[in-house]
Amino acid sequence: MARGLKWRVCAALAAVSAVWFIGLTSAGAEPPMPVADGHAVNGLCLVCHGQELTVRASVGQERTIDAVELKAFNAAAHKGLECVDCHPVQSALPHLKPEGLGRLGATDPVACQECHPDAYEGYRDGPHGTMAKLGDDRAPACGDCHGNPHYVQLVRQWTEDDRAAACAQCHSGANTSFVEASLGHKPPSAGFLSTPYFAGLFLMILTAATLAFGIIHVELEMLRWLVRWWRSHSARTAGDGHRS
Amino acid sequence: MATEASRRQAGVLATGLRSPAGQAQVVRFDAHQRVQHLLMMSSFIVLALTGLPQKFSDLGVSRWWVDSLGGLEMVRDIHHVAGFIMLADCVYHLGYLFYRIGVQRRLGCLRMVPTFQDLRDGLQTVLYFLGLAPEKPKFDRFSYLEKFDYWAVFWGIAIIGGSGLALMFPVAVTHLLPGQAVRVALTLHGDEAILAVGWILVMHMFNVHLAPWVFPFNPAIFTGRLSAGRYAEDHPLEWARLEAAGGAAQAPPTRPEPADRRWARAIAGVARRVVAKGRAWAGLRPAAWARKLIVLVRKRFV
Numbered sequence: 001m002a003r004g005l006k007w008r009v010c011a012a013l014a015a016v017s018a019v020w021f022i023g024l025t026s027a028g029a030e031p032p033m034p035v036a037d038g039h040a041v042n043g044l045c046l047v048c049h050g051q052e053l054t055v056r057a058s059v060g061q062e063r064t065i066d067a068v069e070l071k072a073f074n075a076a077a078h079k080g081l082e083c084v085d086c087h088p089v090q091s092a093l094p095h096l097k098p099e100g101l102g103r104l105g106a107t108d109p110v111a112c113q114e115c116h117p118d119a120y121e122g123y124r125d126g127p128h129g130t131m132a133k134l135g136d137d138r139a140p141a142c143g144d145c146h147g148n149p150h151y152v153q154l155v156r157q158w159t160e161d162d163r164a165a166a167c168a169q170c171h172s173g174a175n176t177s178f179v180e181a182s183l184g185h186k187p188p189s190a191g192f193l194s195t196p197y198f199a200g201l202f203l204m205i206l207t208a209a210t211l212a213f214g215i216i217h218v219e220l221e222m223l224r225w226l227v228r229w230w231r232s233h234s235a236r237t238a239g240d241g242h243r244s
Numbered sequence: 245m246a247t248e249a250s251r252r253q254a255g256v257l258a259t260g261l262r263s264p265a266g267q268a269q270v271v272r273f274d275a276h277q278r279v280q281h282l283l284m285m286s287s288f289i290v291l292a293l294t295g296l297p298q299k300f301s302d303l304g305v306s307r308w309w310v311d312s313l314g315g316l317e318m319v320r321d322i323h324h325v326a327g328f329i330m331l332a333d334c335v336y337h338l339g340y341l342f343y344r345i346g347v348q349r350r351l352g353c354l355r356m357v358p359t360f361q362d363l364r365d366g367l368q369t370v371l372y373f374l375g376l377a378p379e380k381p382k383f384d385r386f387s388y389l390e391k392f393d394y395w396a397v398f399w400g401i402a403i404i405g406g407s408g409l410a411l412m413f414p415v416a417v418t419h420l421l422p423g424q425a426v427r428v429a430l431t432l433h434g435d436e437a438i439l440a441v442g443w444i445l446v447m448h449m450f451n452v453h454l455a456p457w458v459f460p461f462n463p464a465i466f467t468g469r470l471s472a473g474r475y476a477e478d479h480p481l482e483w484a485r486l487e488a489a490g491g492a493a494q495a496p497p498t499r500p501e502p503a504d505r506r507w508a509r510a511i512a513g514v515a516r517r518v519v520a521k522g523r524a525w526a527g528l529r530p531a532a533w534a535r536k537l538i539v540l541v542r543k544r545f546v
Contacts, residue, residue, distance in 0.1 A: 124302075127430065133301040136316040173415045180423025181414055188427065196427040203435035210439060214446040217389075220373035225456060227375070 122185025268472040283333040290326035346515030355385040362388035384481040407433040
């Protein structure tokens, strides 16, 4: 396997060098885009990532990277995207070491938010996002519910049972009714999840009215107390002046 | 305004209740009520300190506080334990009311039931604050604000406690109710908590700590006692009743109002029915229940 991989890498590099050389020697032709510029085509990435890889991490531990199956990828929701669209920092060769990637893992919401900003906001505002923001390691990222992003299908094409199964990975026993509890990343509105929306609206009005009542009550009480104190103080002062 | 002589005549001093400074005192809260308040206060503070960082998780200080407490899992465990203490306190209080009213027929608790007089008192208070009324209303055992505080806890426990349980067991809830119930619980739990914390910070803190006439704090809910002078000033109607009773310094209202008697009859009737139904259903007496429970526990765990 490793020997075959080496040959494939050599062949790929030779192919890239040949294309580059031809480009340079062509009269008036523009130089080809360098690989590191973020325009690497999927085919080049799949020379290595088309098969399962075992890489050695910097700490001396080996890590396995799953193969990306092009056929399945092209049948999934993200077909048509380039690898570097979601893995921008990996357009450089050699790749950055894992610890240099920060929070740009393949299933990390930070990688997904570029194309799905609304969903990302909804995720951050929800209970799963709360876990992530407060540093809980158990916080699910996008891929934990939606599956491998290379083969992910549009959620609207999922069956109710598919959704329930995604929830049941962590919430044992989750049924289709549970899906409704965590449905999507869209915030409740009058037309979508209207009951939670109006419950929140009611609580907001109740809170504002109650606290406004409390604050006004306290202020008026203090004002009255100050007036009484000032009057009694003035009366005492006047009395002392009269006696003296 | 009651004079010191009239207070003596009322027998306040005769009960032997005196502050270290020798001032006559009136018993306002019994031991159960003080313990219930202590449980409520401590669990409320813990719930607020562990719940607010989750509500405002975007803030950096929330992350710092959660990390300081040992991580989100630990914070949630603490939050749940405090929540169960609060719910247990609520059950304790309901049992206390049930026993006081239904069994002992002591009706002092019923003075907490709101009446139209509270509405009138509230209106007169506002007019007094604005200088449009010559004096503050004369309050009975509980003022309208104290009643509001008390009933707000009932409302809050129902909303926050119920939604908290739904959030703890979301899968079980969705087997019984539509999934939207969990979303509603999530909304209600956080928003009602803001209301509760806001109210405590604004009104409760002012009335028992920050107001110049009680600063630094009113200890009555911890000691159970209030100075006679303060009592006569804050609760003149109740004080007049104590005076008329001629010495029942720590006695709750001795002559129930007709409305109180109606409430007591209703509650006692429900209590009797519940007890009778329970016994009929179980066919056992409490001691037999306890024995059966012990046998069950031994079989299961020992």
